[in-house]
Amino acid sequence: MTVTQERPMTYAKMRGLVSFFSALLRGKKVGFSDLLHKFVASQQLCQHMDTHKLLLQKSKLKKGKGKESPVSSVDTETSQMKPSDFEYLKVIGRGSFGKVLLARHRKQGKCYAVKVLQKQMIVERKEQRHVMVERSVLLKGLQHPFLVGLHFAFQTPKTLYFVLDYINGGELFYHLQRQGSFPELRCAFYAAEIAMALGYLHSLDIVYRDLKPENILLDSEGHVMLTDFGLCKEDVAIGGVMNTICGTPEYLAPEVLQGHPYGSAVDWWGLGAVLFEMLYGLPPFFSRNKAKMLENILHAPLKLHCCVSQAARSMLRGLLERDVSKRLGGIRDLVELQEHSFFTSINWDDLLARKVTPPFIPKVTGPCDVSYIDREFTLQPVPASVNERCQAVGTSEVFPGFSFTNPVEYMTVQLVS
Numbered sequence: 001m002t003v004t005q006e007r008p009m010t011y012a013k014m015r016g017l018v019s020f021f022s023a024l025l026r027g028k029k030v031g032f033s034d035l036l037h038k039f040v041a042s043q044q045l046c047q048h049m050d051t052h053k054l055l056l057q058k059s060k061l062k063k064g065k066g067k068e069s070p071v072s073s074v075d076t077e078t079s080q081m082k083p084s085d086f087e088y089l090k091v092i093g094r095g096s097f098g099k100v101l102l103a104r105h106r107k108q109g110k111c112y113a114v115k116v117l118q119k120q121m122i123v124e125r126k127e128q129r130h131v132m133v134e135r136s137v138l139l140k141g142l143q144h145p146f147l148v149g150l151h152f153a154f155q156t157p158k159t160l161y162f163v164l165d166y167i168n169g170g171e172l173f174y175h176l177q178r179q180g181s182f183p184e185l186r187c188a189f190y191a192a193e194i195a196m197a198l199g200y201l202h203s204l205d206i207v208y209r210d211l212k213p214e215n216i217l218l219d220s221e222g223h224v225m226l227t228d229f230g231l232c233k234e235d236v237a238i239g240g241v242m243n244t245i246c247g248t249p250e251y252l253a254p255e256v257l258q259g260h261p262y263g264s265a266v267d268w269w270g271l272g273a274v275l276f277e278m279l280y281g282l283p284p285f286f287s288r289n290k291a292k293m294l295e296n297i298l299h300a301p302l303k304l305h306c307c308v309s310q311a312a313r314s315m316l317r318g319l320l321e322r323d324v325s326k327r328l329g330g331i332r333d334l335v336e337l338q339e340h341s342f343f344t345s346i347n348w349d350d351l352l353a354r355k356v357t358p359p360f361i362p363k364v365t366g367p368c369d370v371s372y373i374d375r376e377f378t379l380q381p382v383p384a385s386v387n388e389r390c391q392a393v394g395t396s397e398v399f400p401g402f403s404f405t406n407p408v409e410y411m412t413v414q415l416v417s
Contacts, residue, residue, distance in 0.1 A: 086105055137206060205234065
């Protein structure tokens with residue numbers, strides 16, 4: 001879509017212009033962390049949060065939870081993957097502890113996204129628990145059509161390897177950066193698939209906590225795939241609460257900023273912020289001044305222009321409700337969203353079965369296509385360290401139980417050997 005000259009620069013485009021200054025971004029991250037904690041410390045608790053009213057009952061997805069059989073791995077001593085089992089083709093992303101690489105399995109020929117994490121950095125920042133939570137949630141992703149799943153996990157003395165679905169239709173951020181905003185029907189489609197992914201996680205007592213356009217991918221058919229589960233919190237039943245301040249500033253719920261206990265409803269606020277950005281091109285309370293933006297999230301009125309439908313405005317008001325007990329999804333979780341008029345056109349059963357044709361289908365040439373991956377990453381050289389000559393190790397005192405091999409794919413590898 002061509003952006004007219006009169007159209008203001010969107011937040012996604014503005015961020016894209018400076019994204020390659022990685023050192024500067026790292027500095028900003030540290031600065032924001034200090035600012036956020038100072039800001040929260042200065043806030044007075046203006047009202048008592050009525051936790052009794054929060055999230056009183058589970059989503060319908062909770063039914064049958066006990067009937068699900070977890071994915072089992074085969075004997076890691078005889079089937080352990082190792083770095084040399086893969087050919088590393090391109091850098092396709094980066095994170096706090098390493099890079100994400102496009103890799104092809106040498107025997108079966110399938111392409112994967114391999115997340116390579118440096119153990120020393122993880123241990124120095126005391127993030128071992130978050131890594132193991134991410135592994136646990138990734139395994140559950142194999143059972144849902146809108147969650148990125150884990151196929152293999154292995155470790156060497158210095159490095160952890162997550163071998164994931166390679167989703168090559170681009171980040172939602174990538175497409176917003178180029179188009180500015182989306183038509184309402186396209187927004188409703190993405191929001192519905194995201195909601196189903198979040199509802200599924202909530203049904204397993206998992207709160208996602210980091211919804212943003214960079215963590216929402218499109219697959220080759222145009223369906224949503226939620227990724228990056230490093231900030232997930234497990235064992236939080238609907239009605240349960242957390243206190244950790246984490247997430248991305250533009251999408252933080254007010255109860256998180258205020259230091260209040262919070263629950264799974266923070267994910268519905270995050271969905272509201274992402275939906276707002278898809279419709280209008282900017283997060284709902286955005287300011288270039290971070291302190292001002294945080295103040296806006298807590299106190300500024302929600303401004304909804306009439307260029308979108310009444311149903312869309314109603315949905316945004318419901319999701320971006322500061323009173324958690326009144327927030328859409330705050331009591332009956334996903335079911336409340338499914339009943340909203342904004343999703344009148346959505347057949348939820350067909351959506352879950354991936355029978356609904358996406359409004360946009362990426363033009364990819366094959367399963368290893370990188371045309372929708374930012375060139376900031378793909379032009380970087382593949383680190384030589386990923387091809388460690390050492391064998392993978394089955395256990396580690398720091399990361400016990402990390403290694404995993406999907407039994408179905410293990411059998412496929414054996415058949416083509």
